[in-house]
Amino acid sequence: MATDPQPALAASPGKEPRTARGRATLRKLLDAAAKEFGELGFHAASISGITRRAGTALGSFYTYFDSKEAIFSALVRDMSQSVAEAAVEAMPSGVWGVAREREILAAFLVFARQNKEIYRIIDEAEFADPASYRAHYQDAAARIAARLDESVQQGQVTPGDNEVRAWALMGMNVFLGLRYGVWDESRPTGEVAAAIEALLRDGLAVR
Amino acid sequence: MATDPQPALAASPGKEPRTARGRATLRKLLDAAAKEFGELGFHAASISGITRRAGTALGSFYTYFDSKEAIFSALVRDMSQSVAEAAVEAMPSGVWGVAREREILAAFLVFARQNKEIYRIIDEAEFADPASYRAHYQDAAARIAARLDESVQQGQVTPGDNEVRAWALMGMNVFLGLRYGVWDESRPTGEVAAAIEALLRDGLAVR
Known part of the structure; x- marks a missing residue:
């Protein structure tokens, strides 16, 4: 499993927890913040x-964060x-290209159903913390x-404009997560992912 | 050109303008509201x-709208x-399928560059007016x-799950408009639209 260069738990600068107990408190604060910002x-x-x-x-909060803005970021x-x-x-090892993108979308739909507050919080960052909003999507x-x-290297995907393709795939996944994850769970996630796999595999055009 | 069933200018109920002059005032108020909400x-x-x-x-405002919420909606x-x-x-007549979607995306990228405030306003509707936000995307x-x-009927697009495909295409267009319209105009809109036409025509998979 790939590791992410970002630290898992980001306190305000100079306030990073040094003990397991501190990390647990920070985790509790972040989970509570997800509920508080998500609901209100x-x-x-x-x-x-x-x-x-x-x-x-209340003192524990200031041990790790300087402000409401800081914990939101x-x-x-x-x-x-x-x-x-x-x-x-969600990435099966040794699988690239369209099949891998299907697995990732199917997992994201499940993730969106289980973490519905994530849309509200990330979308509100456009207003409350524009730099974090932009960084989220650029990353x-x-x-x-x-x-x-990587899939092109593996001979599974045709060479092309992978920057434009990436923004297109991200937009697809975000809106499919909103429609079939957050708003309405009536369609099986695998069915939605299979329709997108077909689109990414063969396109839409009659040949 | 198709006509839209929604009225072009929506005042609060019972406050619709009846004269050309009234419609011009309402238009001025909506254009001013786009700047005010977009900036602040x-x-x-x-x-x-x-x-x-x-x-x-100020009296003119209340001739057409009941509140700040009403003009925002x-x-x-x-x-x-x-x-x-x-x-x-943007739709060329007699053109369906992938070529039509390319034209619409290219036009939308130009539209996003010329109307950058539209993202901020529609995205803020998720919080300020959730029903209008949802209606915008569902419509x-x-x-x-x-x-x-229609493109399937015309034999230009393969039969498939057009509801899922539509949410995917919409998400693509929204994020491409954000990336290549609102945030950064350095790439020609036709180049972005051509990359998406290739994706929609043939998919990504090596055959």
């Missing part, structure tokens, strides 16, 4: 709401990394382009 | 800011309709699915 939105969310949900003292990075890790875990597109480059 | 965001935007930008009296519907109209105008996906159905 950035403006209505509060630090006291986060510590109440986490079951920690850390949460966006944390969620961005969860999406990346879910994709890595995800770069990972997809790297997968496509 | 929903929360910081104000009715007085909108009327100042429009050069109209009307603006999202208005922008949604502009996107739909840009797609209709757009339904239009794309109808285009694909």
